[in-house]
Amino acid sequence: MTEKIGVYVCHCGSNIAGVVTVAEVSQWAGEELASEGVVISRDYKFMCSSLGQELIQKDIQEMGLTRVVVAACSPHLHEATFRTACKNAGLNPYLCELVSIREQDSWVHTDKEAATQKAKAIISGGVARVAHHESLEPLRVPIHPDTLVVGGGIAGIQAALEIADAGFHVYLVEKEPSIGGHMAQFDKTFPTLDCSACILTPKMVQVGSHPNITLLTWSEVTKVDGYVGSFAVTINKKARYVNTDTCTGCGICWEKCPKKVRDEVFEVGLGNRKAVYTPFPQAVPKYPVIDAPNCTYFIKGTCKACEKFCPTGAINFEQKDEEITIPVGNIILATGYDLFDAKRIPQYGYGRLENVFTSLEFERLSNAAGPTGGNIVLRDGKTVPKAVAIVHCVGSRDQNYNPYCSSICCMQSLKFAHLVHERTGAEVYNFYIDIRTPSKGYEEFYNRLLEEGTNFVRGKVAEISSVARVPEEQGKLVIQVEDTLIGKQRRIPVDMVILSTGIQARHDAKEVAKMFGISCSADNWYIERHPKLDPIATMTDGIYIAGCVQGPKDIPASVAQGAAAAARVLGKIQQKEISLEPVRATVNQEQCSGCRICNDLCPFNAILFHEETMVSEVNPALCQGCGTCVAGCPAGAISGTGFSNDQILSQINGLLLLRITDQEYA
Amino acid sequence: MTTKPKFAMYWAASCGGCEIAVLNIHEKILDVDANFEVVFWPVAMDAKYKDVEAMEDGSILLTLFNGGIRNDENEHIAKLLRQKSKILVAFGSCANEGCIPGLANFTPIQEIVDTAFSTLTTENPDNIRPQTTYAMPEGEIHIPTLYPILKTLDQVVDVDYYMPGCPPESHQIAAVIDLVIQVLQGKAELPPKGAVIGVGLSTVCDDCKRTRNIKKIKQFGRIQLQHSDPELCLLEQGIPCNGPATRQGCGALCPAAGAQCIGCYGPAEGVIDYGARLVAAFASVVDSNNPDEIDQIMDGLVDPAGQFYRFNLAGSLLKGSLTAIRSISK
Incomplete structure (x- = not known):
């Protein structure tokens, strides 16, 4: 055996030593693994402390160790620590192997003797493996200073502005004609009840006019090549049929356009737009798009009203989709969420019972710029409801649909209750499983609602029905629910039902993840590098996630993530080049x-x-x-x-203590 | 007497196809005779074990050993020939990795014997089983004792070179014999000990002329049950072809003839467990993320053991089933 291997066994306070007899393990490794090249074996209270690291470094320098095995926590936590310690003592960092006797041993066992034996086996595997390690050098690649942000909702807007303000160029890609995302559809934001548009549109304007931001709306990423530092991203700029160089956004075209189209995106089917349109008055950019499948000219070959009336001649029916490829160093994905499809719960009647609304429909209904001018009315467009039911957790916290909590629904339901109460004076019933109001000012908002006289019924709604059993239920929607606080079945007749629909990953989240080379959870949320310590990075270097694409969250959290992702990207840009793990x-x-x-x-x-x-x-x-x-x-x-056959098989043989007990299978 | 170097060939648990393959080198066989003295080759000439036992250690230059180690006689001769030979070659799939006889490693030995002596077509009214020793008036006689499982040659003795194939292709045999003759004449050097000889560096696909695309498999099916495109990669058509995992050497004969590769040349260089590799590879290109559909697709592989371990079971990491490994022959 030519290698001189040092073994270092960590107590991790009582984390390891509480279950594993560390001193015995260390002594065993020194004696029994001497034939495998172990020349020194030590144990220490906290190997990751500077004193612990110095122990290793001293041995490398004085004893000429050629390999190091540290038995401590998971490589996720301290691999970098011990590699750096080795490097500082002159040993190639990749000649150090960290084996886990905490996560894989002491934390998962209670039998001290067996856990101690297992620690020996794990160390034996590490020793056998490390002998086959090779010196490696990290790969160094330059970082392109431009950044791509995908998704023009509040998270993407925040990220783009942070980077652009710091003086670096950003491409912001949005598939809709305008940025703004879901936040642009809301009327009020909880718990402060400030106007969503009032706080969002200034940021949108900043994005639209920022010299460091190239805004690519009505565009989609179609291909991602390259790697951290030098991605090549192909973007399809869908034909707008409007020349943005000459268009002034005056609005004459959509005023004159004779074709009304039901707006299924921004107005969620509650209102109409024209075939040439911007989704809403404060849209950024101000240029409209022509919805070709619905445009009379594209269908019949005649009309061209928009072209005739356009004062600057900006309409161009000949425009084609355009593909561009841009070089960027980092990418932030902020592609947001989809609303849970309430039709999946047939007993709630959405789509069948006229006056059952989804949360997003209610947002438009209550929005002063919405189809009813902010009047909360039934689907007939005029009747003001006298009693309104708000059903929480629709599609969320439900094993049949989404098992997770959508995190925003309680607060949005409370907001809805407040708005209904304030604007219509109707009796409001909130049907909830649990009220979850954990953030700043949220519980206070809940208390305010309690004082406003909103009725809270604790119970999961069984059915929403239009079939009356008693005269008072005639012509009403009846909520059938078990009120779990009084232990009784109740039937509550109302005029309007708002389903507080949960949020879920984008329908195309999986394909998009595959395109960018990142992974999705079972619910199709994008997986962060570490759930606590690195929530905005992904396992793919150079790709970051922000906002609801990572999981349900409210506006403040989305903004925080957008800013955090921007900070990470800026850090990378400042480094100018980065080293990549040589494990390839x-x-x-x-x-x-x-x-x-x-x-x-x-x-x-x-x-x-x-x-x-x-x-x-x-x-x-x-x-x-x-x-x-x-x-x-x-x-x-x-x-x-780092994962050669020799390395893996030696580790297995080591784990099985084959060479030591001289047992052979078969 | 002759001073020609000595040559031996032996068959242990095998079918005899390897011997035929050697004879199939046609007139090259004359070169063997011209350059070697054949001292031991049961299929071709008369010889007794005691003649071999009487030879000096290391006196045979080249021994081609085919067949797996199924009983104590096989093992005895393997050890004997090892002792007497300078160069011992594991010749053919059985000696290398167990081959078809190795498939019996899934079954406990007693069950194998019971099956063999009680088939419908076996006339055995007294239900007799073979005994390894039997007392005759002239004295006790013996037949070899079966082992619980078949072992490969290198699980029993040290092997110098490996020459896979079921059987090895005749042109590869001729090339190896040529090489040895050149070495004898000082014109070439032997490959490093432990090398696999008479093969290519890559896999069967390297020689296969069929068109290949990115693979996505929606359905596996047996070749006889479907019409296959003669130009397109068989695996892409859902025909479980083992070519991607099988060592290059045969010239892709089967795919060229319209049949899938069944893997007789064994694992490619650096592959430790042929079957596991192939399972991982096939599973990697199944085009579905739905567990039920995946099950359905994989059900198209009707004989997984035969598909993935037809030639390689005895030489695999598993070696056989635990019940077989732990079974005891009586």
């Missing part, structure tokens, strides 16, 4: 037969197939070292740095 997959060109099994496997799109030579290749800067292709390659032609 490589294809042995001679062994590769070009069978193409790996070609579609890479979640980071790092695999390239060369038609001429019929071999596949892994782009080392794109590769994140996940090992999917290594496992998938039937020819064993792809190997992962």
Whole structure:
């Protein structure tokens, strides 16, 4: 054995030492693993402390250690610490192996003796593995200073402004004709009840006029190539049929357009727009788009009213979709959420019972700029409701639909109750499972609602029906619910029902995630690098997430994430270049037969197939070292740095203590 | 007497196809005779074990050993030939990785014997089972004892070179014999010990002429049940072709003839468990994220053991089923 291996066993206070007899493990490693190259084995209270690190560094320098095994916590936490310690003592950081005897041992076992034996096995595996480690050098790549932000909702707007204000260029891509996102559809924001548009539109205007922001609305990302520092993003700019250089946004075109179209996006079907339109008066940019599938000219070949009346001749029916490719160094995804489809719960009658509304419909109904001018009326457009039911948790906290809490519904329901009460004087009933008001000022808002005289009924609504059982129910919507506080079934007749529909991941979240090379949770929310300590980075370097794309959250949290993602990107830009983990997959060109099994496997799109030579290749800067292709390659032609057959099999043999007990299977 | 170097070939648990493949090198066989003295080759010439036992250690230059180690006789001769040979080659799939006889490693030995002696077509009214020793008036006689599982040659003795294939292709055999002759004449050097010889560096796909695309499989099906496109990669058509995992050497004969590769050349270089590799590869290209649909697609592979371990079970990480490994022959 030529390697000189040092083993360092951490107590982690009582985290490890409370279950594992650390001193015994350390002594055992020094004696029993000496034949494997272990020349020193020590234990220490906190290996990650500077004193603990100095122990290792001193041994490297004085004893000439060539390999280090630290038995402590998960590599997620302290791998970087111990690698740096080794590096500072002159040992290549990748010759250090951190094995977990905390997460994988002391925290999951109570039998002290067995846990101690397991710690020995884990260390034996680490020692066997580390002998096969190689010195590696991190890859260094330059960072392009431009950033792509996808999604022009409040999170994306915030992120774009932070970066642009810091003096760096941002491309902001939005698939709708205007930025603003869901927030632009709301009337009031909880709990302060300030006007959503009043606080949002100044930011939208800033984005529209910022010299460092290239705003690409009515556009979608179609392809992402490259890697952190140098992505090449292809964007499809859908034809607007309006020349934005000459358009002044005067609005004559949509005034003169004879074609009315039901607005299913911004007005959620409650109102109309024209075939040439901006979604709302404060839209940014101010330029309209022509909705070609609904435009009379595109359908029948005649009309052109907009073109005739346009004072600057900005209408151009010949415009085509345009593809552009931009280089960026970092990407922030802020693509937001979809509303839960209330039709999935048939017993609530949405789509069947006229006066059952979704939360977003109510937002438009209560909005002064909305289809009713802010009058809260039934679907007939005139009748003011005398009693209104607000049903919480629609599609959320429900094993049949979305198991998670949508986090905003309680507060939005309270807001709705307040608005209904304030504007109509109607009797308001809130049907809730639990009231969740954890943020600043939220509980106070709840108390205010209690004082306003809103009725709170604790119970999950069973059914909303138009079938009357008694004369008072005639012509009403009847809420059938078990009031769990009084332990009785109740039937409450109302005129209007607002379903506080939950929020869920975008319908195309999965495809978008695949395009950007990041992963989704089971509910299709994008997965952050660490749920607590790194909520806005992803496992793919250079791709960040902000807002509801990461999980349900309210406006303040979305804004905070947008700003946080921007700060991370700015940090990267300032570094000018970054080092990448050298753990990468490589294809042995001679062994590769070009069978193409790996070609579609890479979640980071790092695999390239060369038609001429019929071999596949892994782009080392794109590769994140996940090992999917290594496992998938039937020819064993792809190997992962740090995960060679020798390393893995030695570790398994070590774990099984095969060489020590000399047992062989079969 | 002759001073030609000595050559031996032996068959343990095998079918005899490897011997045929050697003879199938046609007139090259004359080169073998011209350059070697054949001292032991049961299929081709008469010889007794005691003749081999009497030879000096290391006196045979080259031994091609085919067949797996199924009983104590196989093991005895393997060890004997190891002792007497300078170069011992694991020749053919059985000696390398167990091959078809190795598939019996899924079944406990007693069950194998019961099956063999009680089939419908076996006339065995007294339900007799073979005994390894039997007392005859002339004395006790013995037949070899079956082992619980079949082992590969290198699980029993040290092996110098590996030559896979079921059987190895004749042109590859001829090339290897040529090489050894050149080494004898000082014109070439032997490959490093432990090398796999008579093969290519890549896999069967490297020699396959069929068109290949990015693979997405919606359905697996047996080749005889469907009409296959003669130009397109068989695996892409849902025909479970083992080519991507199988060592190059045969020249992609089966896919060229319209049949899927069944993997007789064994795992590619660096692959430790052929079947596991192939399962991972096939699973990687199944085009579905719906667990029920995935089950349905995978059900198209009607014989997973035969598909993934037809040649490789004895040489795999598993080696066989636990019940077989722990079974005891009587």
